[in-house]
Amino acid sequence: MFLKKRIWVVLMMHVALVGAMKKDAKIYVAGHTGLVGSALVRRLKNDGYHNIVMRTQSELDLCNQAAVNQFFQKEKPEYVFLAAAKVGGILANSQAPASFLYDNLAIELNVIHAAYQNGVKKLLFLGSSCIYPRNCPQPIKEDYLLSSELEQTNEAYAVAKIAGLKLCEAYNRQYGTRFISVMPTNLYGPHDNFDLNTSHVIPALIRKCIQAQKNGDPKITVWGTGTPYREFLYVDDLADACLFLMNEYDGTALINIGTGKDLTIAQLVHAIKKAVGYKGTIVFDTSKPDGTPRKLLSIEKLRSLGWNASTTLEQGLQQTIAWCQKEALFNEEQ
Numbered sequence: 001m002f003l004k005k006r007i008w009v010v011l012m013m014h015v016a017l018v019g020a021m022k023k024d025a026k027i028y029v030a031g032h033t034g035l036v037g038s039a040l041v042r043r044l045k046n047d048g049y050h051n052i053v054m055r056t057q058s059e060l061d062l063c064n065q066a067a068v069n070q071f072f073q074k075e076k077p078e079y080v081f082l083a084a085a086k087v088g089g090i091l092a093n094s095q096a097p098a099s100f101l102y103d104n105l106a107i108e109l110n111v112i113h114a115a116y117q118n119g120v121k122k123l124l125f126l127g128s129s130c131i132y133p134r135n136c137p138q139p140i141k142e143d144y145l146l147s148s149e150l151e152q153t154n155e156a157y158a159v160a161k162i163a164g165l166k167l168c169e170a171y172n173r174q175y176g177t178r179f180i181s182v183m184p185t186n187l188y189g190p191h192d193n194f195d196l197n198t199s200h201v202i203p204a205l206i207r208k209c210i211q212a213q214k215n216g217d218p219k220i221t222v223w224g225t226g227t228p229y230r231e232f233l234y235v236d237d238l239a240d241a242c243l244f245l246m247n248e249y250d251g252t253a254l255i256n257i258g259t260g261k262d263l264t265i266a267q268l269v270h271a272i273k274k275a276v277g278y279k280g281t282i283v284f285d286t287s288k289p290d291g292t293p294r295k296l297l298s299i300e301k302l303r304s305l306g307w308n309a310s311t312t313l314e315q316g317l318q319q320t321i322a323w324c325q326k327e328a329l330f331n332e333e334q
Helices: 002-018 035-046 065-075 090-095 097-117 152-175 201-215 235-248 265-276 300-305 313-327
Strands: 027-030 079-082 122-126 179-184 186-188 219-223 232-234 255-257 281-285
Touching (some): 079 097, 186 201, 186 235, 201 313, 232 235, 232 313
Parallel strands (some): 079 122, 186 232, 219 281
16 A cells, blocks of 8 residues: 555656746757647747757658667757658548658657657657548547548558557556647648648648639639538647647547537638639539548547637638738749
8 A cells, every 4th residue: 555655656746747848948849840840839939938959851850760869869858749740631642651651650669769768758749630430420539549440541641640649658658658649630721731732621722722813713623522521720729739738738648639610621612712712613523532521529628628729710711821922832823
């Protein structure tokens, strides 16, 4: 009985020692140039964190184990946000499944193991809602993981992300680490990937509408039937949730992050049309795949901790389009 009590006291002391991040804590944001990583850096800086460690892909190849080990040994970050990943939409996933599986597995294995070896106080691993089975009951609870088959169009990416969160769980059990995994819903916002061959649905549709409006095109074509439902979260809201969980969440079970609301792809297209001001026609190419029929996350666990998204879809789209225009992303297109 005395031993159990002593173990409990030690564990509670460890939790207290981890606590919230101090403003001068050394924080490594892996993938800081991407959609999620850049939002995390914006939020950290806005909140007064000033000891942020960043490396571009050319400066640090996260698929290179020796390079990652050397980086962690030199920098000794106290906290890690693992936002680096090889990402893409249905087309990219279907064309390069081996690359999506290998690169994401390598990044996760290298960073998570180096974090353990170098005494990182807390790590937050970013997964994806595609880890859940294709035909999940809706909304999707965290408990539904691995309950049935995955969506085939992004299976390689999903398998890699499942491996990452299971790796965090395993290190927590075996080594007593404090690695947490979060599963965001579909994301969009500034610094997204707007390449039509590799992008997700919102950046692809924004680019198509802006380009069609500039060129006076009477119509744009959208993959699929327009009937699948999707949930979307503005990336700055995700950054807010991640910082909240890093500072406030003492558990280790995975947490969904979303808005709790979804809409059809057809409704989304019309919302983007309106935000851009495009007046043309939408044509749905029904010969193309739809992907998962519906993917709405249950966010009851996150809400019970005291967090809710604050940006509406309309606000997020307007801010994303304004960023595209400010950056003059598509000015050279005809």
